Amino acid sequence: MEKKLAKLDRTDVRILDALQRDGGLTNQQLAEQVGLSPSPCSRRVQKLEEAGVILRRETVLDPRRLGLDLTAMIQISMDRHTPERFANFEATVAEYPQVQQCYLVTGQEADYLLKVVVPDIDQYQQFLLNKITRIEGVTGVRSSFVMRRVIDTSALPLTYMD
Known part of the structure; x- marks a missing residue:
C-alpha cells in the first residue's frame, strides 16, 4: 500500500x-x-x-498533579507471531486506560513496547499481574521505570519541511 x-x-x-x-x-x-x-x-x-x-x-494533563506518579516502559514478548495472537493482544491492551502507548517493535527480544502510567508501584504490580500477564500469548515481561521526563512530547518535527 x-x-x-x-x-x-x-x-x-x-x-x-x-x-x-x-x-x-x-x-x-x-x-x-x-x-x-x-x-x-x-x-x-x-x-x-x-x-x-x-x-x-x-x-495534555500533568500526571503527577493527578496522583499518577509512576510511568513504566514494558517490553512484552509473545509466544507466537500470528495475526490472531497480535490482534488479541492489541485489542486487550486497548481496553486498559493505564496504557498510554503501545508499539509493535522489532530489533529486540520484545514484540511490544508499552508506556503505562499508574499511581504507584503497588498499582503497577496489580496491573501487571492481573492484566498484562493474563493476556493469552504473553510469555515475557520486562519493566523499566521512568525516573525523570527529559523530553516528553508528541509533537512531530516539522523543521525539515522548510
Whole structure:
C-alpha cells in the first residue's frame, strides 16, 4: 500500500507547528500567529483535517498533579507471531486506560513496547499481574521505570519541511 504524502506549503507548516504547541488556540489566535485572516486560516485547518494530517486535538494533563506518579516502559514478548495472537493482544491492551502507548517493535527480544502510567508501584504490580500477564500469548515481561521526563512530547518535527 503506497502512502500518499500531504502537499504542505510554509503556511501549512506554520499552522501545524502552532497547533502542536497549543491545540486550544482559537481560529482567531491561530490566524494571527501564522499571518492569515481568520477565514483562510479556518479553511486550511479544515483541509488539513480532511487530508488526515491533523488526526485530533488533545489536552495534555500533568500526571503527577493527578496522583499518577509512576510511568513504566514494558517490553512484552509473545509466544507466537500470528495475526490472531497480535490482534488479541492489541485489542486487550486497548481496553486498559493505564496504557498510554503501545508499539509493535522489532530489533529486540520484545514484540511490544508499552508506556503505562499508574499511581504507584503497588498499582503497577496489580496491573501487571492481573492484566498484562493474563493476556493469552504473553510469555515475557520486562519493566523499566521512568525516573525523570527529559523530553516528553508528541509533537512531530516539522523543521525539515522548510
